[in-house]
Amino acid sequence: MTELLTIEKVTVRFDGLVALRDVSLAVEDGTVLGVIGPNGAGKTTLFNVVSGFVRPAHGTIRWRGEELRDHRPDSLARLGISRTLQGLGLFPGMSVLDNVLVGAGPLARCGPLATLLGLRRAARDEAALRDRAMTTLADLGIAGVHAALPGSLPYGIRKRVALARALVAEPRMLLLDEPASGLAADEIAELGERITALAGKCAVVVVEHNIDWVMRVCSRIVVLDFGEVIATGEPSDVQNDQRVIDAYLGVPA
Numbered sequence: 295m296t297e298l299l300t301i302e303k304v305t306v307r308f309d310g311l312v313a314l315r316d317v318s319l320a321v322e323d324g325t326v327l328g329v330i331g332p333n334g335a336g337k338t339t340l341f342n343v344v345s346g347f348v349r350p351a352h353g354t355i356r357w358r359g360e361e362l363r364d365h366r367p368d369s370l371a372r373l374g375i376s377r378t379l380q381g382l383g384l385f386p387g388m389s390v391l392d393n394v395l396v397g398a399g400p401l402a403r404c405g406p407l408a409t410l411l412g413l414r415r416a417a418r419d420e421a422a423l424r425d426r427a428m429t430t431l432a433d434l435g436i437a438g439v440h441a442a443l444p445g446s447l448p449y450g451i452r453k454r455v456a457l458a459r460a461l462v463a464e465p466r467m468l469l470l471d472e473p474a475s476g477l478a479a480d481e482i483a484e485l486g487e488r489i490t491a492l493a494g495k496c497a498v499v500v501v502e503h504n505i506d507w508v509m510r511v512c513s514r515i516v517v518l519d520f521g522e523v524i525a526t527g528e529p530s531d532v533q534n535d536q537r538v539i540d541a542y543l544g545v546p547a
């Protein structure tokens with residue numbers, strides 16, 4: 295299977311604190327990788343370093359074989375990587391559709407220059423992007439709220455809007471930060487099915503505290519503790535790993 299993302303011995307320091315220490319992992323195409331670990335283990339930092347928000351002190355990050363050195367969050371969509379944030383990060387003054395279009399923006403050919411060069415083509419591009427955003431909303435069952443402001447919608451629907459914004463760019467890899475938090479049980483189950491279905495189109499890396507859900511949905515799991523990888527493997531391997539039980543899952547009753 296194709297290795298999309300390869301992280302080798304990445305260390306991230308914030309002043310004196312080591313948030314990640316010699317972390318290595320790989321994300322293969324078509325898989326759902328779960329990243330778990332106690333609070334402060336370094337999970338969000340891992341996403342931030344992949345996204346270019348923070349730079350590693352050392353180590354390498356390769357995307358489809360090419361080393362990422364100076365990548366920035368705003369170049370991610372062009373690389374084929376999308377991300378949802380722990381908070382939803384939706385723009386409250388913009389409609390659902392416009393929020394989703396923000397995710398498609400980096401792909402648009404209708405920037406100021408394109409507009410100067412050809413208004414007709416720019417208008418066509420914009421119409422195509424709007425169609426694509428509407429299709430993405432429809433895929434998630436929320437096309438009906440495209441004109442609403444996010445603040446008027448239930449939390450579970452807003453989370454789907456945030457997912458639509460990440461998916462509209464048709465990424466090769468999707469990074470999801472706590473996608474199940476704040477959702478009702480039926481929504482969590484539905485999200486699991488959606489992510490499993492997505493894995494046919496793109497790789498998914500998911501940081502999530504809901505361990506039962508992670509064990510069900512993910513094909514592989516990486517466990518972080520104090521910035522270090524303490525276990526990697528299939529859910530059943532990780533569940534039975536003594537270091538994981540000691541550090542995180544607790545001794546079963």
Ligand SMILES: Nc1ncnc2c1ncn2[C@@H]1O[C@H](COP(=O)(O)OP(=O)(O)OP(=O)(O)O)[C@@H](O)[C@H]1O
Nearest residue numbers: 308311312313331332333334335336337338339340
């Ligand atoms: N920008 C920053 N500046 C300083 N310290 C930071 C920064 N970001 C994270 N940290 C620290 O790095 C460590 C790892 O934090 P991180 O948020 O990655 O953990 P996490 O596993 O995502 O935690 P949680 O499950 O609570 O979200 C923590 O000790 C945190 O306080």
